[in-house]
Amino acid sequence: MTKERMYKYLFGPIPSRRLGMSLGVDLVPKKVCSIDCVYCEVGRTTQLSVQPEDYISADKIKEELSHYLQHNQAPDYVTITASGEPTLNANLEEIIAFVKQNEANIPVCVITNGTLLHDKKVREALNKADLILPSLDAATEPVFRKINRPHKEINFEAYIQGMIDFSAEFNGEIWLEVFILPNYNDSKEELLALKEIILKIKPDIVQLNTLDRPGTVTNLRGASRKSCKR
Numbered sequence: 001m002t003k004e005r006m007y008k009y010l011f012g013p014i015p016s017r018r019l020g021m022s023l024g025v026d027l028v029p030k031k032v033c034s035i036d037c038v039y040c041e042v043g044r045t046t047q048l049s050v051q052p053e054d055y056i057s058a059d060k061i062k063e064e065l066s067h068y069l070q071h072n073q074a075p076d077y078v079t080i081t082a083s084g085e086p087t088l089n090a091n092l093e094e095i096i097a098f099v100k101q102n103e104a105n106i107p108v109c110v111i112t113n114g115t116l117l118h119d120k121k122v123r124e125a126l127n128k129a130d131l132i133l134p135s136l137d138a139a140t141e142p143v144f145r146k147i148n149r150p151h152k153e154i155n156f157e158a159y160i161q162g163m164i165d166f167s168a169e170f171n172g173e174i175w176l177e178v179f180i181l182p183n184y185n186d187s188k189e190e191l192l193a194l195k196e197i198i199l200k201i202k203p204d205i206v207q208l209n210t211l212d213r214p215g216t217v218t219n220l221r222g223a224s225r226k227s228c229k230r
């Protein structure tokens with residue numbers, strides 16, 4: 001009988017509405033991120049960074065993945081995410097390539113805030129995945145600063161252009177997630193500007209999301225269905 005093993009960097013598989021049974025891989029410690037969203041469910045960003053680093057070695061992740069995949073039923077997706085931003089792990093490309101080489105039938109999904117997509121190396125790493133779920137919450141720099149509170153080196157125009165460039169290069173699917181937050185990004189002007197940018201990114205799917213758990217600042221509230229139909 002196989003002894004149940006606890007994993008440090010894997011979680012689930014959890015049933016996901018979007019991805020079926022999804023095995024999560026956590027690539028950076030809590031809470032390393034390039035931005036500090038007001039709605040973040042993980043908590044405040046304690047290490048605001050734009051520099052990919054060896055936060056968790058590829059060997060450690062590969063060892064856990066090998067063990068899991070040898071002893072368990074194959075999940076519907078391997079989902080690379082983090083208690084922060086997974087593209088900040090410099091070993092991302094090696095980890096995706098490892099899953100694709102060993103389990104070609106299991107699609108790899110990466111959930112990212114997309115702010116590092118201006119970096120060619122990050123785009124090349126993500127190009128090895130099958131599905132990317134990037135976020136876009138703002139169409140203008142002031143709203144980006146208010147809702148996403150980015151690292152000072154993140155240039156808003158470069159972030160948007162990175163998304164557009166990646167979408168043009170990528171052969172897999174892009175499901176763009178837009179978080180609607182009343183009093184932050186739900187003005188008519190901002191929503192129309194968001195639409196213009198989304199038309200340039202050309203994602204396969206746009207998913208609207210809103211707050212259902214507390215964020216990192218008080219007095220946030222979720223958008224109602226009625227306000228989303230405006």
Ligand code: SF4
Binds near residue numbers: 033037040041083085
């Ligand atoms: S990108 Fe994700 S992890 Fe980072 S602050 Fe925003 S919601 Fe939290």
